[in-house]
Amino acid sequence: MGPAKLQLKGLRMIDSQPSDLFQPGDLLNNTYRIEMLLGRGGTSDVYKARSEISGNLVAIKVLKQELSGNEDFTVLMAREENIREIRHDAVVRYSENHRTPDGHIYLLMDYIDGPGLDKKLKQGPMSADDLLTVCRRVSEGLQAAHSRNIVHRDLSPDNIILRNGEPAQAVIIDFGIAKDTNPGAETIVGNEFAGKYSYAAPEQMAGLTDARSDIYSLGALLLANFRGKSPSLGDNPMEVVENKKLPLNTDGLPQPLKLIIERMCEPDPDKRLQSASAVLEFLDNPIADGDAKIDAPIEPPAPDVDDATIIVPTTARATSTVKKEPENAAPQKVKPKKRSAPLVLGLLLLLLTAAGIGGSITGAFDGLFGPTYPAAEPFTLIVEKKRSGHSRAVGNVPSPETEEALKQFVDQTELTLASGDINKNWANDVLAVIEPLEPLLEWRLAVSNNQARLTGITNDAALAADLNNRFGNGMPGNLEGVAEITFVLPSLPLSEVRSVTEGLEDCGPLRVFPAKAVGGFGPEEPIVITGRIAGPESRIQIFDALRKISGERKITVDTEVLNPSLCVVEQFLPNAPSGDIVVEFRVGGEDKANPSGRFFVGENPIIDVVLPSGMTSGYLTVSILDVSGNVFHLLPNISRQDNAIADLRAGATGQFPIRVAYDLAESAQTGGIAFRVDDSTLGKSRILVLHSAEPLFDGMRPTSESAVGFAEALKESAARDAGLVLSMDSKILITAEP
Known part of the structure; x- marks a missing residue:
């Protein structure tokens, strides 16, 4: 698959699943052909697509189905669209929001081809020269955003992409929780810090954010990428809060990188560089700002810390790929016996030819040889069931009988009678694949000619094992292809989440979103906590306690920090x-x-x-x-x-x-x-x-x-x-x- 081409916070390129709203090959709005899924996040998924009109690549951010009817999250998408007013090569360009006929909201944006700084971080330390180049480029983008009173609030390595791998072409992405600081404006996701804290400015831990917070975060991520490790902040919430008050450890950094990071990452926002413009001025003349040694030794990497903001469900996948030679794909030719009367044979052939032409025109022989349908190349069929319960069959079928049989398994069909390059038992083979799939949470069978790909998801381990055994030797009959039945963790009961939050309420009730009456949280469903808390350490306690029971679901603690007296x-x-x-x-x-x-x-x-x-x-x-x-x-x-x-x-x-x-x-x-x-x-x-x-x-x-x-x-x-x-x-x- 190669490296991720675009990463939004909490997203990375992964394989498509039947539950995904769009599949490769789907045509969106009669314009955008989906090519692949780039990643899944807590509130949205991102796809790579190509405009069939212009041929240009785009990224499409789609609000998750369960959130598309929630006004808070539709406001999120609308507010993110407004960031399109920022026009700078170092800021990802947004286009506009759209809504599909069935109500799904999606946002068009630039497709950025290149690795993120998070990937570079995993690969090891970056050079000081490259990081100073990144600093200049990102500061120019922040200058454009801040001039329109937009503060990013979540700058971290995964939110900066190096277009074509070039530090000089760094691009800031994912303004999903950006804050408009214009008077009276509200934030996109709550009014507090909601996410990882490794790169957050100290004041963000108490719910205070302005342009200077972005300056701190940029300096912190530059330091992490120089060392090749995220910062270590401590083992408990109080240590994290206290360590945030201390200057970052810049020992061993070469100048002028050391000096500019120290100036950008002053714990007191009033003492750090006050704007992106000030950072750029410093880059133009760093030595004038203080005595600086140019060639200091490099310190060994610092300990790592788990930011815990990128969540991917735990799965156990069994895959079988079997290719089989078609059996009886075409009837064998029978060698005719010699006749002693060639004239009689010629007359019979002439009569049969004439009769065949007439029968073909009138349809008299349809019952004997079957009707002739238009050819489809390739001969394709998609049959699927979504987790919502909606199921459909779309594509080609070889007979009305096959169409009727498929209607027994799905509630919507868009089928065309056609002929194609398929084996004679194609219909029975397809039905044999579909028949045992009903208990799955979701599934999708995609067939092209005699090639098939089956994917499915279940939270029943025994069922996953049974189906993988069933398809372990390949698809039924003459179908060739892959079967992937994935076991996912069962739902996390809402009661378990509430039992955690109720024990940590120190400033009134904490609310859990989505507050379902039954069912709980699916394997990829985000957990969002809102309410008020007495101090910044309470947020970290809630986050860490939920992380112990949440598997690998994304957690957002979007709380307002008050103080003990107010609480x-x-x-x-x-x-x-x-x-x-x-x-x-x-x-x-x-x-x-x-x-x-x-x-x-x-x-x-x-x-x-x-x-x-x-x-x-x-x-x-x-x-x-x-x-x-x-x-x-x-x-x-x-x-x-x-x-x-x-x-x-x-x-x-x-x-x-x-x-x-x-x-x-x-x-x-x-x-x-x-x-x-x-x-x-x-x-x-x-x-x-x-x-x-x-x-x-x-x-x-x-x-x-x-x-x-x-x-x-x-x-x-x-x-x-x-x-x-x-x-x-x-x-x-x-x-x-x-």
């Missing part, structure tokens, strides 16, 4: 839908909008709560759950007790903003609550907005209280207030060093 309150919050209330931030003293919600030490956050036009009655409760473990009740409180929406609106209609945290100068005049960020405790705070039919709690809460005290109040009032809460909305406010 104390989280578990007692009411279960209520969103009310479409918007929380907006501004910077005090500057009257400037701050959509990111990030405020630096010394700044004054202004907080406005914007009610939708249809929200005209009920009561509003607004609190801020501070990173330090305190809760401030912004509305109502002792100095502002009226929280009736009708009174707050005072007759105003439409969308209506309510200021709950003020500019410092405005607070001095009105007495409203105002804040200034100090450096005592930095991190995430949560703005919580509850809309209720009646006032909540038993009396007025103090303006400030501990998170534990507020959690107890929520717990005590849960039974009384649960039916009163109409909606709940929230937004995160982040405080940080400038």
